[in-house]
Amino acid sequence: MSRSLRRLWGRSAIYLVLIAFALFFLMPMYVLIVTAFKPFKDVSVLTMWELPQGLDLGSFATAWGRVSPNFWNSMQITIPTAFISSLIGSLNGYIFSKWRFKYHNIVYTLFLFGLFLPYQAVLIPLVQTLQALGLYGTLPGLIMTHCIFGIPITAMIFRAYFAGVPDELVDAAKIDGAGFFSIYRYVMLPISLPAFAVVIIWQFTTVWNDFLMGLLILNNPRLAPITVAVQNLAGSYFVEWNIQMAGAVIAAIPTTVVYLSLGRLFMRGLLAGAVKG
Amino acid sequence: MAQSKALREGGGGAALAPAAPARRRLSLPRGDMLLALLALSPSIIAVAVFIYGFIIWTGYISVVNWNDALPTYVFVGLANFARLFETERFRIDLRNTAIFAALFITQCLAVGFGLALLLDQRIKGESILRTIYLLPFAVSSVVTGVAWRWLMTPSSGINRLFEYVGLDFLKSGWYTNPRIGIAAVTIVSAWQMSGYVMSLYLAGLRGIATEIREAAAIDGATGFTLYRHIIIPLLTPVTLSASIILGTYSLRLFDITAVMTSSGQGFSTDTPAFFMFQTTFQSNKFSQGSAIAVVMLLLALLLIIPNLIITARTEKNQ
Numbered sequence: 167m168s169r170s171l172r173r174l175w176g177r178s179a180i181y182l183v184l185i186a187f188a189l190f191f192l193m194p195m196y197v198l199i200v201t202a203f204k205p206f207k208d209v210s211v212l213t214m215w216e217l218p219q220g221l222d223l224g225s226f227a228t229a230w231g232r233v234s235p236n237f238w239n240s241m242q243i244t245i246p247t248a249f250i251s252s253l254i255g256s257l258n259g260y261i262f263s264k265w266r267f268k269y270h271n272i273v274y275t276l277f278l279f280g281l282f283l284p285y286q287a288v289l290i291p292l293v294q295t296l297q298a299l300g301l302y303g304t305l306p307g308l309i310m311t312h313c314i315f316g317i318p319i320t321a322m323i324f325r326a327y328f329a330g331v332p333d334e335l336v337d338a339a340k341i342d343g344a345g346f347f348s349i350y351r352y353v354m355l356p357i358s359l360p361a362f363a364v365v366i367i368w369q370f371t372t373v374w375n376d377f378l379m380g381l382l383i384l385n386n387p388r389l390a391p392i393t394v395a396v397q398n399l400a401g402s403y404f405v406e407w408n409i410q411m412a413g414a415v416i417a418a419i420p421t422t423v424v425y426l427s428l429g430r431l432f433m434r435g436l437l438a439g440a441v442k443g
Numbered sequence: 444m445a446q447s448k449a450l451r452e453g454g455g456g457a458a459l460a461p462a463a464p465a466r467r468r469l470s471l472p473r474g475d476m477l478l479a480l481l482a483l484s485p486s487i488i489a490v491a492v493f494i495y496g497f498i499i500w501t502g503y504i505s506v507v508n509w510n511d512a513l514p515t516y517v518f519v520g521l522a523n524f525a526r527l528f529e530t531e532r533f534r535i536d537l538r539n540t541a542i543f544a545a546l547f548i549t550q551c552l553a554v555g556f557g558l559a560l561l562l563d564q565r566i567k568g569e570s571i572l573r574t575i576y577l578l579p580f581a582v583s584s585v586v587t588g589v590a591w592r593w594l595m596t597p598s599s600g601i602n603r604l605f606e607y608v609g610l611d612f613l614k615s616g617w618y619t620n621p622r623i624g625i626a627a628v629t630i631v632s633a634w635q636m637s638g639y640v641m642s643l644y645l646a647g648l649r650g651i652a653t654e655i656r657e658a659a660a661i662d663g664a665t666g667f668t669l670y671r672h673i674i675i676p677l678l679t680p681v682t683l684s685a686s687i688i689l690g691t692y693s694l695r696l697f698d699i700t701a702v703m704t705s706s707g708q709g710f711s712t713d714t715p716a717f718f719m720f721q722t723t724f725q726s727n728k729f730s731q732g733s734a735i736a737v738v739m740l741l742l743a744l745l746l747i748i749p750n751l752i753i754t755a756r757t758e759k760n761q
Contacts, residue, residue, distance in 0.1 A: 180561050187558060188575045191638065194590035195578070197600070201593070211599035215607070258486050265479035267472060273487065275751055280494050282691045282747045286719045286736040288497035290504055290729055295497075314493045317486050346478040375583030377698040382724065393585040397702055400589075407593060414589040418582045425581035429574055 202226060202412035209408045229399065229412035235388060236395035237416065239305065243380075243391060244373045244420075247309050251316040252365040258317065259324020259361075260354050264336050265346070274325070280318035289382060296383060308383045308391075312373045319372075320365050327361035328354060363431040371421045392417045498740065505733035512727045523734035533735070535710045536718050539625040540742075543714075544693035546626055550633035551689050552682065555640025560670075562641070563648045573645070576638035584635070588702025591631040595619075595703070618704045624711025631699055636692065640685050647681040648674070683750070690746045694739055715739050 203218040301307030380391035399410040507516045594600035595617035602614040617627040697716040706713040723732025
């Protein structure tokens with residue numbers, strides 16, 4: 167076999183594997199979407215792979231009727247959390263990377279531990295504390311919880327980003343008489359848009375997709391986030407697959423849209439964070 | 444930048460500097476440094492209370508007898524732990540976690556590394572493929588669980604697909620078969636996380652300078668040898684951090700099984716996280732639940748502490 171022919175076979179094999187995996191990753195999305203567009207009478211184990219007869223919006227209408235309050239709850243939880251988290255994170259990242267106070271490494275390491283924490287180890291005191299503060303079962307209680315447990319990851323992303331900003335820039339600003347806050351405001355903030363994008367996307371996705379904290383803290387079905395509502399669509403004895411799938415599609419839309427439209431920034435942040443460890 | 448850091452650290456190095464007067468060592472942060480610490484302090488307090496304080500409090504609850512709705516704080520030593528380890532369900536959970544972690548981490552590393560390697564061969568449409576591979580990562584575990592619960596229904600889903608293409612022998616009971624149980628869930632989780640691992644490896648590969656590859660090629664390392672002896676060793680840090688992230692995921696496993704199977708038949712898909720949640724918040728056995736949480740925390744520490752030491756050591760060496 168000639169060399170170029172062998173190369174062609176090799177390249178084709180690579181593309182074949184890559185496309186096969188792409189199909190595998192898309193398979194559940196396909197099932198979700200086609201089932202969500204079928205009326206209940208057409209949902210059958212035998213025809214689950216077949217395309218719907220037409221675009222029946224009945225399942226979406228029913229699902230939306232049941233989960234729309236929860237969809238808006240999730241918005242009210244997620245958007246403030248993403249913005250507050252990124253503000254806190256940018257300040258912390260700035261301090262950890264440019265104001266190396268004594269023992270800053272130990273403090274930072276103690277922060278990082280939060281990334282690996284099994285949340286079960288804090289759930290009981292969390293409920294007790296939120297109850298004592300009158301925040302248990304409220305959206306602000308959940309927002310506060312997400313913001314606090316977001317401190318480690320947001321500090322890490324911003325610290326990695328600000329580490330790439332030359333110290334000379336900060337030193338020059340100091341010589342020009344800039345203090346702690348004006349360096350943050352006029353030197354760091356204006357150049358940190360990409361890091362903000364990463365953190366906002368990250369927190370938006372994490373908080374929108376959260377199930378455990380929402381289940382625990384918002385035990386009232388009216389206040390529950392969308393993830394809990396979609397799970398509740400399963401009912402206790404009889405699952406209307408088309409409706410639960412439509413609910414799942416609705417729940418997946420915001421994060422998917424954010425990911426597809428800002429995915430490039432997200433990837434960049436992910437990669438930057440990964441390389442720097 | 445590295446140079447300036449070396450200069451700065453060299454300048455303050457203990458070997459060169461004259462013995463600092465004791466007064467200086469006691470001095471408190473002033474001016475902007477004080478402002479920096481003040482600005483950080485709300486976060487320090489939040490982390491201290493909500494992470495470390497809460498862990499200590501959970502530890503305390505695990506040694507008292509609060510196993511009813513109303514709190515009671517009578518010290519009972521390790522009785523909750525003793526009872527826990529005598530519980531069949533908990534032993535199954537620990538085994539499930541071990542099986543899950545082993546299979547899940549292997550799948551993610553293999554698929555993630557393989558895809559990154561293939562994507563790094565100047566592929567047309569790389570960004571589309573990358574987007575597709577990472578898409579599951581953007582979708583919640585609840586959505587994932589809903590889709591896969593249907594895909595792994597024995598009378599339908601993947602089994603039906605196998606029938607279409609004549610691979611009937613591959614048909615499986617998936618999570619409904621207690622002998623497979625948690626192993627079926629690893630496929631779902633690997634579906635969710637492989638793309639993320641792929642992107643970590645891809646970043647690692649892109650971070651290996653072309654010069655290194657060229658130098659290796661001049662030394663005769665090409666193809667398999669290049670990967671075996673140069674690329675894979677250079678990617679060890681990525682493998683390590685990916686393993687820790689995936690290990691943490693394994694310990695936290697809750698959402699997907701809660702949606703797909705709950706505990707499964709004979710607890711075949713049960714996890715410590717799910718057991719803890721039910722014990723504590725459905726059965727009101729707070730001390731018993733805390734004991735589960737403490738065991739989970741110890742397992743997490745086993746995973747993290749070596750990593751923190753390695754990170755601290757490399758940072759010091761740099």
